[in-house]
Amino acid sequence: MRFDTVTIKDIAKALNFSTSTVSRALRGSYEISEETKKIVLEYAEKINYRPNPVALSLKERRSRAIGVVVSEIANNFFSQAINGIESIAYNRGYHVIITQSHESEEREKVNVMHHASRSVDGLLISLSSGTVDLSYLKDLYEKGLPIVFFDRITDEINTHKVTANNYLGAFQATEHLIYQGFKKIAHLTSAPYLSITKERLQGYKEALEKHNIPFNEALVRHCNHGGMIADEVEEAVTSLFKSKTKPDAIFTAGDRITTVCFKILKDMKPKRDLGFAGFTNTKVGELFDPPMTVVRQPAFQIGQSATELLIQMIESKRPVTEFETKILDTELILRESSMKKEKE
Amino acid sequence: MRFDTVTIKDIAKALNFSTSTVSRALRGSYEISEETKKIVLEYAEKINYRPNPVALSLKERRSRAIGVVVSEIANNFFSQAINGIESIAYNRGYHVIITQSHESEEREKVNVMHHASRSVDGLLISLSSGTVDLSYLKDLYEKGLPIVFFDRITDEINTHKVTANNYLGAFQATEHLIYQGFKKIAHLTSAPYLSITKERLQGYKEALEKHNIPFNEALVRHCNHGGMIADEVEEAVTSLFKSKTKPDAIFTAGDRITTVCFKILKDMKPKRDLGFAGFTNTKVGELFDPPMTVVRQPAFQIGQSATELLIQMIESKRPVTEFETKILDTELILRESSMKKEKE
DNA sequence: TTGTAGGCGTTATCAA
DNA sequence: TTGATAACGCCTACAA
Numbered sequence: 001m002r003f004d005t006v007t008i009k010d011i012a013k014a015l016n017f018s019t020s021t022v023s024r025a026l027r028g029s030y031e032i033s034e035e036t037k038k039i040v041l042e043y044a045e046k047i048n049y050r051p052n053p054v055a056l057s058l059k060e061r062r063s064r065a066i067g068v069v070v071s072e073i074a075n076n077f078f079s080q081a082i083n084g085i086e087s088i089a090y091n092r093g094y095h096v097i098i099t100q101s102h103e104s105e106e107r108e109k110v111n112v113m114h115h116a117s118r119s120v121d122g123l124l125i126s127l128s129s130g131t132v133d134l135s136y137l138k139d140l141y142e143k144g145l146p147i148v149f150f151d152r153i154t155d156e157i158n159t160h161k162v163t164a165n166n167y168l169g170a171f172q173a174t175e176h177l178i179y180q181g182f183k184k185i186a187h188l189t190s191a192p193y194l195s196i197t198k199e200r201l202q203g204y205k206e207a208l209e210k211h212n213i214p215f216n217e218a219l220v221r222h223c224n225h226g227g228m229i230a231d232e233v234e235e236a237v238t239s240l241f242k243s244k245t246k247p248d249a250i251f252t253a254g255d256r257i258t259t260v261c262f263k264i265l266k267d268m269k270p271k272r273d274l275g276f277a278g279f280t281n282t283k284v285g286e287l288f289d290p291p292m293t294v295v296r297q298p299a300f301q302i303g304q305s306a307t308e309l310l311i312q313m314i315e316s317k318r319p320v321t322e323f324e325t326k327i328l329d330t331e332l333i334l335r336e337s338s339m340k341k342e343k344e
Numbered sequence: 345m346r347f348d349t350v351t352i353k354d355i356a357k358a359l360n361f362s363t364s365t366v367s368r369a370l371r372g373s374y375e376i377s378e379e380t381k382k383i384v385l386e387y388a389e390k391i392n393y394r395p396n397p398v399a400l401s402l403k404e405r406r407s408r409a410i411g412v413v414v415s416e417i418a419n420n421f422f423s424q425a426i427n428g429i430e431s432i433a434y435n436r437g438y439h440v441i442i443t444q445s446h447e448s449e450e451r452e453k454v455n456v457m458h459h460a461s462r463s464v465d466g467l468l469i470s471l472s473s474g475t476v477d478l479s480y481l482k483d484l485y486e487k488g489l490p491i492v493f494f495d496r497i498t499d500e501i502n503t504h505k506v507t508a509n510n511y512l513g514a515f516q517a518t519e520h521l522i523y524q525g526f527k528k529i530a531h532l533t534s535a536p537y538l539s540i541t542k543e544r545l546q547g548y549k550e551a552l553e554k555h556n557i558p559f560n561e562a563l564v565r566h567c568n569h570g571g572m573i574a575d576e577v578e579e580a581v582t583s584l585f586k587s588k589t590k591p592d593a594i595f596t597a598g599d600r601i602t603t604v605c606f607k608i609l610k611d612m613k614p615k616r617d618l619g620f621a622g623f624t625n626t627k628v629g630e631l632f633d634p635p636m637t638v639v640r641q642p643a644f645q646i647g648q649s650a651t652e653l654l655i656q657m658i659e660s661k662r663p664v665t666e667f668e669t670k671i672l673d674t675e676l677i678l679r680e681s682s683m684k685k686e687k688e
Numbered sequence: 689t690t691g692t693a694g695g696c697g698t699t700a701t702c703a704a
Numbered sequence: 705t706t707g708a709t710a711a712c713g714c715c716t717a718c719a720a
Contacts, residue, residue: 289633
């Protein structure tokens, strides 16, 4: 099945002009007589002519499309970030092509390569938790493909980056739990390579330190698939409660980890005064039982900033050499899940 | 900034062959000597040649890409459906381009036109709640663009369609509320034009009828933006409780409407024995307070089926004339929110 | 077995 | 003011 469209050639033939005249008339070139312009435009309108963007892409070597690679769109943070990306891109005349890596390095690579060869004008990427080797990205970047990292960023490539203040978000959440009187705060987080993991772990550690609570490795668990695999989270939670130092509170880092962990805890029915706080952008945390204390990232704004920076790079005449790393503040939303019930 | 890539011409020049020889060698044509093939392939590998898909698209008038239009990806149903779409498309060698209509007819049209002109090979669409005029879609379809509707379908275009058994899902949920002893069951739903709205309303009505409860128009409210605008839902809920026949249970149709309504009810703190059940694909309904009874749609499978049918259409040699409408069963997951507390 | 030429839809350059 | 031609990258019918 094919799909027939009207081309400049059709118009030219029908009107007995050359294709170049038609082309110029359509783009309102000053060298074409009003008369001709009118005839062409009216006819084009009548037969519903649309320029073929594929041909334009080939000619201009640009597509006015931005490629996006995230781990999962079924993740509140990412779907909100994508809305931010779209809001800017749309206004600037760019289209957005979204692909998912499902936390797999291989899948991520396939997606990136596809974007590159399908000539998107630039790439927005949040690295998958499985990604270790960035050399292919580096290659593309050095060949001139504009790339902006958001959320899960990397030191290995020198370009614009936009992320939340993961350090501070984690610090505040941990400190809040400490103020509530919790002493053995476990930390459930994603794969250790990820920037967000490191930053959040750091915030957690420093909050403990500030309050003279010794950091205990045994209270930290990594879920390398970022909560995508429930068993992994369950395993982590179970092992925490089986270990010598049973936690009296849990601080989770990562949208999926947070909700999955909350669910597991609910099923486990631990003693009612377990403290809980986690990074998540869900809009329904207050509906939970108990209402959940969350660290909320400015996902929409992160998407917007990253897109602005990317379009700036794309449209820059000369190679960009000065880069910025934008760090946006998170918001700690206090609810019952992190409140200490019984005074000791 | 531009992004330089290797072309067949580069290889031809370097190896002193014609471009056609290189082209044929790369695709392993039988008419090329093993010798030449080897040289070309090795060199191509070495300099990391990738065919330019834009040029291929232009030439072949196909892109191996599928366009998807949904109202919102930050909606559990759609993000799950998209995962289903991707799972099939990916294996069949198609890429998936996702766009959002944000429940706006105009935005939907822009997206569809963009997909069409950017020559996707086919379109998967779930209509926006604001869409009334389908003539432009009809045009495209008649011009030969393969289209498959999913979720929010239409009678106006004769093609493949895939949707949940909205009628039965609504019937079962309503009947369940009736069995629990609720008598004045309100129905909060989306825009009246939508297929899913009509089907769910029908299921609701027939369940009432079966149990000899007269249908009362005053207990039905439409949120034309499908829950995207919280005020609209709040207004609807408030007016329900202000009216003469105050409901003793609410049955909601639509992912966003369900969670937003649940939240509003929680804030309103109505009497504790209000029954609640709703269509939603959230994975965290059991974490709610009270745990929420939901009608769950087989979103992933709907996405998969729709994609299979679309690819079938795309790859069919002759125009497809026999179409099917697949209706997949929903699942009613019973939890506390719909259980009657006090016997009367 | 390999090369030449033309075309997919568009625009830029040069010529008329 | 308009037209012919070439080019973007690739493929293929036809020629050699």
